[in-house]
Amino acid sequence: MSQIEFKAAITVDDSGTVEGIAWPFGTPDRVGDVIEKGAFAKSLPPIPMLAFHDQRDAVGVWDEITEGEDGLHVKGRLLVEGVTRARELQALIRAKAVGGLSIGFTTKKAAPRAGGGRNIAALDLLEISLVAVPAHPGARITSSKELAMTDDTKTLDIEALEAKMTAIEQKADNSALLARLDQLEAKANRPQGTTDTKAEATAERKAFATYLRDGDRMPDEDRKALNLSSDTQGGFLAPPEMSTEIIRDLIEFSPIRQYASVRGTQADSVIYPTRGDITNANWVGEMQPHDESTLTFGQREVEVHELATFVDISNRLLQDAPQAETEVRAALAEDFGKKEAEAFLWGTGVNQPEGIMVNPAIPEVANGHASNLSADAMIKLMYSLPAAYRNRGAWAMNGTTLGVLRTLKDGQGQYIWQPSIQVGQPETILGRPVIEMVDLEDVASNQHPIVYGDFQAYRIVDRLSMSVLVDPYSRARERITRLHATRRVGGAVLQPARFRKLKMATS
Structure with missing residues (x-):
């Protein structure tokens, strides 16, 4: 300052x-x-x-x-x-x-x-x-x-x-000053309906206030001011007011970031060394030679990709509705959150993160039917994971699939879905928590509606949080302000063996 x-x-x-x-x-x-x-x-x-x-x-x-x-x-x-x-x-x-x-x-x-x-x-x-x-x-x-x-x-x-x-x-006659102070005090005590002082001073607004106060007894001068803004039936038209509330639609996206492994980086990519197998030890007798073991090492690279767009806003809108820029920033954040969550599941890896559902190394378990979910297939899918991964795993599906699963029973007639009876604890299927991800597929032929696994095996790499650059110069002659938004993030499956996908049959 x-x-x-x-x-x-x-x-x-x-x-x-x-x-x-x-x-x-x-x-x-x-x-x-x-x-x-x-x-x-x-x-x-x-x-x-x-x-x-x-x-x-x-x-x-x-x-x-x-x-x-x-x-x-x-x-x-x-x-x-x-x-x-x-x-x-x-x-x-x-x-x-x-x-x-x-x-x-x-x-x-x-x-x-x-x-x-x-x-x-x-x-x-x-x-x-x-x-x-x-x-x-x-x-x-x-x-x-x-x-x-x-x-x-x-x-x-x-x-x-x-x-x-x-x-x-x-x-000295202080009556004029006291009267002015009384007017200011009365004005300060009025309900605050709008901050538009220019609109408050218009003849239509003053006349409308007189009408609300006096009704049909209002002076002819004020009545003429309202008639200038009357509708076709001759009724009085209320003066317009800019509300500070903005109506917006709900934006849903999958909460995979809450369950995956998230790291920050200052580089364009991160390389993680990998080990392919274990040593080859054998039982040998006394004086019997033992064989050599070989280990293979590799690397898994997680690249950082860029998500970007820009929005043009008129300077007049920014002046008349100061909350407009805040709403634009909120809309950008919602859009970026939805786009990156979708990429974490379905991204191709080309100019975007690699998604879990497109990784070819994640094993599939057949459901056995094109449209009906099988409780037996889900049990088989869960127990196909090694115990160390299975005990840290969670189910992921969209709301439609979850609704279908709530009706499934095992061989003893017990529902495999169990509601949570403790505050703060998630719902469970076969004893493991359920994550609702809106970007997963519905139950249909040749689709993958359910994935189970330890989501810590998916690595998200943040290079730059969403950055908004305000540019009032490029289109200044048109009285337009441009907001450039950028986000740099990468994602990839580090260990496919910690996931399983349920594959519906082809009809």
Whole structure:
């Protein structure tokens, strides 16, 4: 965050009008800073008038801000009719107790000066304060219409001034200020239906509010405003409102990442050494020679692949609906999550991860029927795995297949699917948990609707989490902002022997 800096000649009259030079050009202030002409080019009135840079002590407003050859000229109003503190500042200025101006700003562009300080070429002007000692010696109150603010000013009669101030305070009518405060308080207590202040100020909205309050007794002027927006039956049309709620469809994807083995990497691929078999030891007799054993080693490479897209959003939409960018990012995350989950099951390995269901080395167990699931086939599939893998295994299938399985019974008439009776524990089939994966196939001829295995044998390699690059420049002339999204991830089956697939028969 940029730090707010305070820098700063003024006049005051009976009505509270204040004029002065808030910053002289060409000369440094007490710390060596020089603000160049043109630095205030984007500073537009109104600007708050504070006392001594205290944000809780607002005493007026600056209505005119112009850059002259000699410096930044400002003109504003002390609110002497309604703010007691403003009348005090008016008296202090005339008494020369307060005679300077100081600006509060944040620096946008600056360069160091030889000998110290900076040349400030651009800034954001936040406020201009009335102060006793300005940061710039030349930032002074220039004159007063009643009393000239120069060195030859006659000596002030302080006692007479104080008496005059007391009389002013006694005569002051604060009713207008109190009424304004009541209006602000009432507005703050209204229900907040929208943050669109521009829409709130339209004639149709004001007239609609009058109709809700007075009904048919509403004034003719407001009735005309509503008729401008009436429907064909002559009824009143409610003004439009942009809701902050966005209706979105549910995005489902397989939770394989939760059960697989996930690793990070800083490279384009990861190589895992593999061992093909065990040694060939034999029983031998005394003095009998034994045979040599050979081991074969290999490697399994998991490559990192890239998933990418971009979305164009109009700048007007980003301005009118600030939540639009958040929703785009959420949609990208959902799309990337769905696409990578699908690739972890069905990816070909070419420019995408290798999927479990397409790995040719995973053994298949025949179901024996093209459309009816067999409980015996599932038992056979599960026990075809070695015990070490079987006891860490889990069933994976989609919701449709799970619904069919809930009706299956074993040879003793017992349901093979068992609901969970303990909170936090999954449902089981033959004592092992069930994972619902929406991307698996339905029960049909020549399909693989069920896979069982230890999913830690599937390795996911993350190179780069989803990155979103905001590009407001490429289509700036069309007032379009482009969001580029990229994700780099790889996946492969490291040990096919830890999986089994159920194959439906061909009809």
